[in-house]
Amino acid sequence: MSSSLSSTGRVAWALLLLSAASGAADAFVFLCAGQVFAGVMTGNLVLLGAAATGAGDEGSAPRVCAALVSYVAGAGCGALMARRWGWPVAGLLLAEAVLLGAAATAWGVGLVTSGADRTGLLAVVAVAMGIQGMVRVTPTNYFTGTLTSLAGRLALGRPVRDDIEVVGRLAAVVAGAAMAAAAARWWPPGAASVAVLAALGALVLETAGRRGQPLG
Template sequence: MRGRERVGLLLLSAASGAADAFVFVCVGQVFAGVMTGNLVLLGASAAGAGEEGVAPRVVTALVSYGCGVAGAALVGERMWRRVPVMLLAEVVLLAAGAGLWAARPAVSDADRLGLLVLMGLAMGVQGRVRSTPTNYFTGTLTSLVGRLAVGAWRGDDGWTAGRLTALVAGAALAALTVRLWPEGGAMVAAALAVAALLVEVSAGPGRAAADPGNGKPRPDRGNPAGAA
């Protein structure tokens, strides 16, 4: 994997962390891209536990993410230079969410669900952009820690750890922005996605076409099971 591609994936990992942190803090105790966590929240809600009224938001997040994945799979596979096209779609969705939040922070349930739809769609698209995971990391973390425990550290595991660090950094940056500038809370994820798009476009058509970006996790990237 080339250095420029790795930079793009680090930026997308950070964007994922920023989007999830913003949605969890500002939209209402759900995630835009971590569907495992949302399924757990849905089960807890069905049993009468957890925050009141979280079930509609969880369902909205799940459906939106699924639609984003399906749309990227159906449309992206048929496009020339589909990676930058899908990244552009993600940027548009995140920018729309950031604009709506900045103009009028969501206060009603309808506003929050609408914002969640945009963020969930964007994270679903991102899940299909590259075969290397950038918004689901349980399998990545499991494989990394497992290799470390048995002394089987590989040369590219530092890069894998870097994606995990980028995820945390993106979440921290979004949370800090929400605290210091509430209206700009959703802009962090959008800005990071824009940066990833610029990196992708600057790479040229040759390399972009070389990676089909079919969204299937590769075993050599530490996520053999594709766990979310």
């Protein structure tokens, strides 16, 4: 029983960390790479539509397209790695952490100096978020459906046991975004590090418990 509880707790904490990584990554690229998102593709589609009509920032269209294409590429690669090539969950998390680490390093040491550099940075983070989206059926980088389902259950008086964890993941997104935004304001070179640390934390949990229940 204790082993089962340990496994369940490990999965729950890993999902919290991945949710925080998502919030941190989106806050970082929104604030530092041109006010578009790395993981929230619904928001990017809205921005693209606004830019196409001239109602929004017309200059954002190339960045939005880069994010969309990169996220799709990341999700596709994640699907191939997990479901065709048989990569373990730890492999996907490692790939995500490496990409986020590369982006954080480039940003932290001052290699991102132009608009094209920022678009490239955005693309790398979006690929990482696409891979994360394939780690587990439980979403950790898009939450509109999660919030909608939670609201419906609560309104009908039909909460489930896992709703506490759902609320925790929603809070983790906010916390991750807040920490990345605080870093962007007070320590700009480290603004991308929050997402990296959260993803690495999830990787450590998966690696430490690889003989238990997998994350995906």
